[in-house]
Amino acid sequence: MIRPILQHPDPLLRRICDRVPEISDEIKALASDMLETMYDAPGRGLAAPQVGELIRLFVIDTTWKEGAATPIVFVNPQIIATAPEQQTNAEACLSISDQSLDIARPSWVDVVWTDLNGTEKHDRFDGFAAACICHENDHLNGKLILDYEVAA
Ligand code: ZN
Numbered sequence: 001m002i003r004p005i006l007q008h009p010d011p012l013l014r015r016i017c018d019r020v021p022e023i024s025d026e027i028k029a030l031a032s033d034m035l036e037t038m039y040d041a042p043g044r045g046l047a048a049p050q051v052g053e054l055i056r057l058f059v060i061d062t063t064w065k066e067g068a069a070t071p072i073v074f075v076n077p078q079i080i081a082t083a084p085e086q087q088t089n090a091e092a093c094l095s096i097s098d099q100s101l102d103i104a105r106p107s108w109v110d111v112v113w114t115d116l117n118g119t120e121k122h123d124r125f126d127g128f129a130a131a132c133i134c135h136e137n138d139h140l141n142g143k144l145i146l147d148y149e150v151a152a
Contacts, residue, residue, distance in 0.1 A: 045062075105135075
């Protein structure tokens with residue numbers, strides 16, 4: 001089911017989201033809806049607060065626009081390490097229409113999260129995926145790309 005995407009300055013986009021206590025059927029249905037909504041938008045990432053659910057969950061797929069889909073659902077993600085080097089990408093947000101901002105992010109991030117089977121995962125992401133994860137993780141803390149100084 002495609003869900004409406006909240007638009008800035010909706011105050012729900014500024015809240016700190018709660019941890020997901022367990023992988024319930026509702027969580028699985030939400031993740032499925034979020035992927036459908038993201039592909040429809042179309043976008044490469046979507047966080048639960050963008051559809052009005054104030055929980056720590058986001059989805060990304062950084063490759064589908066170029067070919068093969070590689071969806072990943074992150075539940076209770078934590079970025080546990082970041083590269084000392086930065087990269088800059090033009091970032092857009094499905095909650096902010098017609099704006100793209102150059103934002104500096106770590107060139108890689110190490111992330112731990114829970115998948116929809118309840119399994120704890122740990123992986124390193126680099127390039128655009130790292131930036132996308134940082135962007136979506138910011139949403140779980142009420143932070144938007146508008147809050148960054150534009151990279152020089
Ligand atoms: Zn966004």
